[in-house]
Amino acid sequence: xxxxxxxxxxxxxxxxxxxxxxxxxxxxxxxxxxxxxxxxxxxxxxxxxxxxxxxxxxxxxxxxxxxxxxxxxxxxxxxxxxxxxxxxxxxxxxxxxxxxxxxxxxxxxxxxxxxxxxxxxxxxxxxxxxxxxxxxxxxxxxxxxxxxxxxxxxxxxxxxxxxxxxxxxxxxxxxxxxxxxxxxxxxxxxxxxxxxxxxxxxxxxxxxxxxxxxxxxxxxxxxxxxxxxxxxxxxxxxxxxxxxxxxxxxxxxxxxxxxxxxxxxxxxxxxxxxxxxxxxxxxxxxxxxxxxx
Amino acid sequence: xxxxxxxxxxxxxxxxxxxxxxxxxxxxxxxxxxxxxxxxxxxxxxxxxxxxxxxxxxxxxxxxxxxxxxxxxxxxxxxxxxxxxxxxxxxxxxxxxxxxxxxxxxxxxxxxxxxxxxxxxxxxxxxxxxxxxxxxxxxxxxxxxxxxxxxxxxxxxxxxxxxxxxxxxxxxxxxxxxxxxxxxxxxxxxxxxxxxxxxxxxxxxxxxxxxxxxxxxxxxxxxxxxxxxxxxxxxxxxxxxxxxxxxxxxxxxxxxxxxxxxxxxxxxxxxxxxxxxxxxxxxxxxxxxxxxxxxxxxxxxxxxxxxxxxxxxxxxxxxx
Numbered sequence: 001x002x003x004x005x006x007x008x009x010x011x012x013x014x015x016x017x018x019x020x021x022x023x024x025x026x027x028x029x030x031x032x033x034x035x036x037x038x039x040x041x042x043x044x045x046x047x048x049x050x051x052x053x054x055x056x057x058x059x060x061x062x063x064x065x066x067x068x069x070x071x072x073x074x075x076x077x078x079x080x081x082x083x084x085x086x087x088x089x090x091x092x093x094x095x096x097x098x099x100x101x102x103x104x105x106x107x108x109x110x111x112x113x114x115x116x117x118x119x120x121x122x123x124x125x126x127x128x129x130x131x132x133x134x135x136x137x138x139x140x141x142x143x144x145x146x147x148x149x150x151x152x153x154x155x156x157x158x159x160x161x162x163x164x165x166x167x168x169x170x171x172x173x174x175x176x177x178x179x180x181x182x183x184x185x186x187x188x189x190x191x192x193x194x195x196x197x198x199x200x201x202x203x204x205x206x207x208x209x210x211x212x213x214x215x216x217x218x219x220x221x222x223x224x225x226x227x228x229x230x231x232x233x234x235x236x237x238x239x240x241x242x243x244x245x246x247x248x249x250x251x252x253x254x255x256x257x258x259x260x261x262x263x264x265x266x267x268x269x270x271x272x273x274x275x276x277x278x279x280x281x282x283x284x285x286x287x288x289x290x291x292x293x
Numbered sequence: 294x295x296x297x298x299x300x301x302x303x304x305x306x307x308x309x310x311x312x313x314x315x316x317x318x319x320x321x322x323x324x325x326x327x328x329x330x331x332x333x334x335x336x337x338x339x340x341x342x343x344x345x346x347x348x349x350x351x352x353x354x355x356x357x358x359x360x361x362x363x364x365x366x367x368x369x370x371x372x373x374x375x376x377x378x379x380x381x382x383x384x385x386x387x388x389x390x391x392x393x394x395x396x397x398x399x400x401x402x403x404x405x406x407x408x409x410x411x412x413x414x415x416x417x418x419x420x421x422x423x424x425x426x427x428x429x430x431x432x433x434x435x436x437x438x439x440x441x442x443x444x445x446x447x448x449x450x451x452x453x454x455x456x457x458x459x460x461x462x463x464x465x466x467x468x469x470x471x472x473x474x475x476x477x478x479x480x481x482x483x484x485x486x487x488x489x490x491x492x493x494x495x496x497x498x499x500x501x502x503x504x505x506x507x508x509x510x511x512x513x514x515x516x517x518x519x520x521x522x523x524x525x526x527x528x529x530x531x532x533x534x535x536x537x538x539x540x541x542x543x544x545x546x547x548x549x550x551x552x553x554x555x556x557x558x559x560x561x562x563x564x565x566x567x568x569x570x571x572x573x574x575x576x577x578x579x580x581x582x583x584x585x586x587x588x589x590x591x592x593x594x595x596x597x598x599x600x601x602x603x604x605x606x607x608x609x610x611x612x613x
Contacts, residue, residue, distance in 0.1 A: 036401050087578055097401045098348055102533065102577045105350075105526060110570035117564075224522065228412065231405055266420045273409045273416075280406050281394040 003139050008261040009254055010140055016253020017150040018211055020246035022226055023233035024157060025204030031177045031239050032197035033089050034096065038104035041226030042111035043202050047073050047209025048218035049119055055126050062126045062214045063148065069206040077202025080107070081195050089194050108223055115220035125217035149211040154246075156207055160200075161242050173197060225269065232276040309446055313439040326442050328551045329449040330506060331531060335543035336452040337499035338528035343538035344456075344465065345492035346472030347396075351407030352528050354414045355384040355497040357520030359504025361418070364426060364516075367509065373444075377505040384501025385494045392493045396486055411525065419517035427513035441510045448506055449544075452499045456540045459495065468492045469538075530573045536583030545584050 026040045037043075050072040051065035058068075084107070088100050135142045164170040175183040176193045184190050212218060229252070237248025255275065256268040263271075294302075309329075313322055338352050363380035367373055391410060398406050428436065459465040468488045470478040475485050504519050527550070535546025550569065557565035576583055 036405075084574060084578070098404075099577055101348060101350075101401060101404050102529070103574050105529070106570045106574040106577070109526065109573075110567050113564075113566045113570070224412075228409065231409075264420070266416070270413050270416050273413045276409050277406060277413075280398060280402055280409075 005261055007140050008257045010142065011146075012254035012257030013250055014143075014146040014150055014253070015216070015256075016250035017153040017246070018208055018215075018249070019229050019233050019252050020237070020249025021153040021156060021204065021211070022208040023230040023237065023249055024160065024242055024245050025201040025208065026227075026230040027234045027237075027239055027245055028160075028204065029197055029201035030234070032173055033085070033194045034093070035085055035088060035100045035198075036097070036104070037085075037198075037201065038101060038227050039107040039111060039223070040201070040205055040230055041223035041228075042108045042115075043073060043077070043205035044209040044212065044226050045115060045218060045220065045223045046076065046111060047206030048213035048222075049115060049124075049209075050206065051210040052119075052124055052126055052213050052218065055128075062128055062210070063152070065126075066152070066207055066210045069210045070203045073202045073206035073209075074199050077199040078195070080202075081198040085198060086191070086195070089191075108227070112220050112223055119220065121220060123217045123219040124213070126214050143215070146215045149215050152207070152211060156204070157242050157246055160204075164242075169196065228269075228276075229272065232272045235276055235279050306446075306450065310443070313442055319438055322438055322442055324551065324555065326438075326445050326510065328548055329442075329445045330503060330510070331527065331547035331551055332449040332544050333445070333452045333499065333503040333506070334524065334528045335531040335535070335547050336449075336456050336540075337496050337503060338525075339532045339537065339539075339543045340456055340459065340499070341489075341492045341496035342529065343532060343542070344459065344472065345468045345489055346538075347489060347492070348404040348529075349407050349493075349496070350404045350522075350525055350529070351409075351411035352496075352500055353520050353522055353524040354407075354411040355388060355500035356504040356507070356524050357411075357414060357418065357517075358384045358387055359501030360508040360519040361504075361516060363505030364508035368426075368429070368432070373509060377502055377509070380505035380508070381498045381501035384497040384504070388493050388497035389490065392490050393486075396489050396493075408522070408525075411520065411522065415517060415520040415522070418520050419515075422516040424515075425513055426516050433512065436512065441506075444509060445506050448499075448502055452503070453540065453544060455495065455499065456543075460540055464488070464491060472538075530569055532583075533573060533576055534569075534583055536585030537581075539583075539585050542583050542585045549584065 022040070022044055025043075026037065029040075030036050047069045050069040051062060054060055054065035054068045055062050058065075060068075084103055085100070088096055088103065091099060131145055133144045135144060135147070164174055172183065172188045172193055173196065175186065175188060176190050176197075180190050183193075209218070233245060233248045233252050235248075236251060237245035252272050252275070255271055259271040260268050309325070312325055316322060334352075334356065337355075338349065341347050341349050342352075359377075359380035361380075362383045363376045366376035366379055371379075391407075395403055395406050395410075459468070467478070467483045468491065470481070470483050471485045471488045478488075479485050507519055531546035531550045532543045533546070534549060535544065536542025553568070554565040557568060580587055
C-alpha cells in the first residue's frame with residue numbers, strides 16, 4: 001500500500017514541476033500586460049511539436065531541442081504580439097479583459113487546427129535510447145527523463161528569478177507590473193516591456209512543451225487542458241511569485257496523483273478544476289494580490 | 294417593428310415552414326435544421342453574453358444538461374414536450390445554483406470560472422456515462438425528419454422572439470444598463486445581481502431547450518458530446534461574427550457560420566475553423582459590431598453617396 005502511494009506522489013511532484021513551469025509563463029504575461037492569454041496551452045503544444053520536429057528531422061537530443069523550440073516560439077510570440085496583442089494592451093481595463101479572452105480563444109482554435117493539419121491528430125511523444133532508464137531507491141522508481149525535466153524546470157525558473165531581480169530589463173519588467181504609469185515616467189519603454197514579457201511567456205511555454213513531449217505525450221487538442229492547468233496553478237500559487245507558482249504546480253500535481261490513486265485516474269483533472277472553483281468563490285478576485293478592486 | 298418588417302419576418306417564417314413540404318432532399322433539411330439549431334444556441338448565449346455583457350464560457354453545460362435530461366425522460370417514455378421543458382428547467386436550476394457564487398466574480402474570473410465548471414461536467418459525464426446513447430429500434434422505426442425540423446424551427450423563433458421582446462422590455466433595459474455601468478445602474482435602483490440572474494436563467498432555459506432538441510434530433514451520440522466546449526465556442530463565435538448584443542446578430546452569425554463551414558468543408562477539410570478563428574479575431578479587433586454593424590455602415594455610406602437623402606438629415610446618424 002505505502003510503496004505504490006509514494007510512487008504515485010513522486011510522479012505527482014515530477015509532473016507538477018511542469019505545471020509550475022507552464023503557469024509561470026502565463027502568469028508573467030498576465031502580471032506584466034494584464035493580458036490573460038488563453039492560447040497559452042496551444043503555445044505550449046507548439047513548443048512540444050517544434051522539439052518533436054527538431055528531434056525527428058535533425059536527429060538532435062530531445063533536451064537540446066529546447067533551443068530550437070524556444071527560438072521558434074519566441075518568433076511566434078513576437079509575431080502574435082505585434083499582429084494581435086499589441087492592439088489590445090492599450091485598451092481600457094474591462095474591454096481589454098474581454099477582448100483578450102475572445103482573441104485568445106480565436107487564436108487557440110487557429111493554432112489547434114494548424115497543428116491538426118501539420119501533424120495530424122495522433123498522440124506523439126519523443127523516445128530516445130535513454131527514455132526507459134530509471135533510478136530505483138527503496139522500491140520507488142525515478143525515471144531519469146522526468147527527473148531531468150524537473151531539474152531543467154527549476155533551473156529555468158531560478159534563471160528567470162535572477163533575471164527579474166538583478167538585471168535592468170528585469171527590474172523594468174517588475175516596475176511595469178507595479179505601476180506602468182510611474183514606470184513610463186521613469187523612462188521605461190512599457191511597450192517594449194509588454195512585448196518582451198509576451199515573448200518570454202511564449203518561450204517558457206516552449207520549454208514546458210518540450211519537456212512534456214519528452215516525458216509524456218503531445219497531441220493537437222492538449223491546449224485547453226494545459227491552459228486550464230496553468231490557470232489553476234496561477235490562482236493557487238498567487239500572482240507575482242515565481243517560487244509560489246512553482247509550489248502551486250507541485251501541489252496540483254500531487255493532488256491529482258493522490259486523486260488518481262485513491263479515487264480514479266479519470267477524475268485527476270476534475271479535482272484541479274474543483275479546487276480552482278473553490279478558490280475563486282471563496283476569494284472572489286482570486287488569490288492574485290491586491291491590485292484588483 | 295414596422296409593418297414592412299413584420300411582413301418580411303412572417304414571409305421568412307412561412308418559407309422556412311414550407312421547406313420540408315417543398316424540398317424532398319434530406320440533406321438540405323438537415324442543413325437547415327442545423328442552422329436553426331445554431332440560431333437558438335447563439336441567441337441563447339447572446340442573452341447573457343451580449344445583453345448582460347457576462348462572457349459565459351460554460352454555455353455547453355446548459356446545452357448538455359438539457360440534452361441529457363430530455364433524452365433520458367423521452368426514451369423513458371415521457372412525451373416529448375414535458376421532457377423538453379424538464380430539460381430547460383434543469384438547466385435553469387443548475388444556472389441559479391452556480392449563478393449566485395459565479396456573479397461574485399467579475400470579468401475574466403467569471404469567464405474562466407464558467408469554463409472550468411463546464412469542463413467539470415464534461416469530464417464527469419464522460420466518465421460516468423461512457424456508452425453511446427442510441428435510439429431503440431421502436432423509436433428508430435418511426436424516426437421522421439420533419440417533426441424534428443419543426444421543433445427546431447419553433448425553438449429558433451422562440452429564442453429570437455424572446456431576445457426581441459426582452460430587448461424592448463423594462464427588464465431588458467435594466468440588464469443592458471448593468472452591462473454598461475454596473476455601479477451606475479445600482480445607484481439608480483437597478484439591482485445588478487437580480488438582472489444578471491434573470492438574464493442567466495433565460496439564457497440557460499433556452500439553451501436547455503436547444504439541448505433537448507439536439508437530443509431529440511440525433512439518432513446516436515455519446516452523452517458527453519453536447520457538453521463539449523466546442524458548443525460554447527461556436528455560440529460565442531457566431532454571436533460575435535453576426536453582432537453581439539443585437540437580436541439579429543446571432544441569427545446572421547449562425548447562417549453565415551454553417552453555410553461558410555459547408556462550403557469550406559467541400560473544398561478543404563478542417564480549414565473552416567482556421568478561417569473562422571481569423572475572422573473572429575478580426576471582428577473582435579476591428580469590427581466590434583459584427584456583420585450587422587458592417588452592413589448598416591455600408592448602407593449608410595451608400596445613402597450618403599446617393600446624395601443628401603433622408604439619412605443625412607438626422608443628427609443621430611452622423612456621429613458614427
